[in-house]
Structures are given as C-alpha cells and as structure tokens.
Amino acid sequence: GAGVSQSPRYKVAKRGQDVALRCDPISGHVSLFWYQQALGQGPEFLTYFQNEAQLDKSGLPSDRFFAERPEGSVSTLKIQRTQQEDSAVYLCASSSTGVSYEQYFGPGTRLTVT
Amino acid sequence: AQSVTQLGSHVSVSEGALVLLRCNYSSSVPPYLFWYVQYPNQGLQLLLKYTSAATLVKGINGFEAEFKKSETSFHLTKPSAHMSDAAEYFCAVTLRAAGNKLTFGGGTRVLVKP
Numbered sequence: 079g080a081g082v083s084q085s086p087r088y089k090v091a092k093r094g095q096d097v098a099l100r101c102d103p104i105s106g107h108v109s110l111f112w113y114q115q116a117l118g119q120g121p122e123f124l125t126y127f128q129n130e131a132q133l134d135k136s137g138l139p140s141d142r143f144f145a146e147r148p149e150g151s152v153s154t155l156k157i158q159r160t161q162q163e164d165s166a167v168y169l170c171a172s173s174s175t176g177v178s179y180e181q182y183f184g185p186g187t188r189l190t191v192t
Numbered sequence: 193a194q195s196v197t198q199l200g201s202h203v204s205v206s207e208g209a210l211v212l213l214r215c216n217y218s219s220s221v222p223p224y225l226f227w228y229v230q231y232p233n234q235g236l237q238l239l240l241k242y243t244s245a246a247t248l249v250k251g252i253n254g255f256e257a258e259f260k261k262s263e264t265s266f267h268l269t270k271p272s273a274h275m276s277d278a279a280e281y282f283c284a285v286t287l288r289a290a291g292n293k294l295t296f297g298g299g300t301r302v303l304v305k306p
Contacts, residue, residue, distance in 0.1 A: 082235070111293060120196075120282050120296030121236070134293065169235060171294075179224045179243055179286065181294060183235035 080104070082184035084170050090190045091160045099155045099187045103172030110153050111181060112145055113169040121169055127153060160191045194219040194285045198297035206305050211270040213300050215257075215283030218264065225266040226284045226294065227257055236282065242266060244288075253277070278304045 083102045091097050103110050109128055113121035114137075123137040129150040138145070142161075147153040157164055167188050171181035199214040217223060224243050228236040240251025247259040253276075257268045266283060280301045284294040 113294075118299075120284075120299050121294070123293035123295070126293060137293070171236075179288075180238065180241060183228075183237070185233070185235045188233075 082170055082172050082182055084168075084184040084187050086187060087185060088188050088190075090192060093161060093191055094159055096156065096158045097160055097189065099157075099168050099189070101153045101155070101170030101172075101184060103151065103153070103170070104174070104182055105151075107172035107174050107182075108150075109173040109175070109181075110147060111171045111173070112153070112155050113171065114139075115167040115169055115186070117166070124155070124168075157189075160189075162191050165189055165191045194223060194287060194295050196283050196285050196295055196297035198281075198283050198300050200300055201298060202301045202303065204303045204305060205273045207275055208272050211255075211268075211273045211277060211302065213268040213281050213283075213302070215266045215268065215297060216264055217266060217283070217285045219285055219287065221287055223285045224288055225257075225259060226286075227251065227255070227266075227268050228282045228284060228296075229253075230280045230282065230299075232279075239268070239281075273302075273304050275304050275306065278302055 112124040115121040125145045126134040127147040142158045144156045167186040169186045170184045195218045197216045226241045227239040240249045242259045250256045283297040286292045
C-alpha cells in the first residue's frame with residue numbers, strides 16, 4: 079500500500095514569507111508526528127497528533143510554528159514569517175496505534191529560507 | 193527524559209568487512225530502541241526495533257543489534273558490508289507510553305570502500 083507522502087518535496091521561501099507543508103499519513107494510522115532535521119543532525123520532535131487531537135506540541139520552536147490535523151488524517155505544518163534558522167528538512171511520520179513503537183516516515187520536505 | 197549518543201559521526205568500512213555502529217541511551221524507564229537508515233534525499237526506513245522481547249534483534253538487510261541493559265547500549269552490526277549499505281544511520285529511543293516521540297542520536301554516516 080501507499081506509504082506516507084509529503085508535499086512539496088522542496089520549498090524555497092524568502093525570509094518573512096509564510097509556508098505550509100502537507101503530510102498524508104498511511105490510511106488508518108491514528109498517530110502522526112512531525113520532526114525537524116537540520117543539516118547533518120538527527121531529527122528532532124516537533125509535535126504529535128492522535129487522530130485530530132494535538133496531544134504534544136512541546137517541540138515547536140516558536141509561536142511561528144503551527145500544526146493541524148482537522149479530520150484526523152492529513153496534517154499541515156505552517157510556519158509564519160520564516161527565518162533562515164527554519165531551513166531544514168521537515169519529516170512526517172505516522173503510526174497505526176497510540177503507542178508509537180513503530181513509526182513510518184515520509185520522504186520529507188526540504189525548506190530553504192533565503 | 194531520554195537521550196541517545198552515537199559514537200562516531202562517520203565510519204568507513206571496506207566491502208565485506210564488519211560494520212559496527214555504536215549507540216548508547218539514557219532513559220529513566222525501560223525504553224523501546226530503534227535503528228533507522230536514511231538514504232540521500234529520502235525519509236527514514238526502520239532497520240530493526242527492540243521492544244522488550246529478545247535482546248538480540250535481527251532486522252532487514254542482514255543487520256542486527258543487541259540490547260545490553262547493563263551497558264545502556266544498543267549497537268548495530270552487520271557481518272559483511274555491501275556497497276548498498278552506504279547511508280546514514282540513526283539510533284532512536286522512545287518511552288513505553290502512548291504517543292511518545294522518538295528521540296534520535298546525531299547519526300553515523302557509513303562509507304563503504306570497494
């Protein structure tokens with residue numbers, strides 16, 4: 079079956095612009111996670127949804143970052159007033175149950191802020 | 193809280209030689225542990241996971257890892273490296289609770305020499 083998909087795969091934004099990154103999880107997966115991967119580093123947790131509820135947003139670096147999953151499937155990560163330090167790969171992962179012992183990752187969106 | 197340390201950001205091995213990637217973790221409670229592989233411009237692919245069953249875990253592509261509680265380690269090995277093993281490898285830990293995020297190490301890039 080289809081895996082996790084993300085769009086766009088690449089995004090270039092000028093500093094100060096708003097961006098929206100989309101994640102389509104595996105059909106039926108309850109849990110959805112967003113991670114940020116800076117160049118040369120491991121992914122870092124941003125936020126977690128169980129169905130449509132955002133249960134953990136402790137990793138969001140500032141109030142410019144906002145995520146939603148209104149119908150419990152597709153999720154959007156929005157970054158307002160982008161800064162150069164936001165340049166990174168944004169990874170989405172989904173899991174079939176509430177226990178995240180196996181997460182399936184999408185290919186990521188590479189965001190470059192110029 | 194949990195953390196992961198991967199010793200060695202780069203490892204170079206000859207084709208056919210042993211691959212050994214080191215991972216040490218810190219966790220206040222018994223963890224779940226994972227190894228993921230990332231090929232260029234792709235997402236993370238699960239190699240194997242430890243979820244409290246056998247301490248020696250076998251994964252895909254001939255990789256295996258051993259959970260050693262006394263050493264708080266989860267090192268990844270493969271007896272004979274193949275050119276296709278050239279990639280970046282990430283060790284990750286999560287707590288055994290619903291919806292818990294993965295905490296990743298910094299990654300180890302593997303170069304395979306012919």
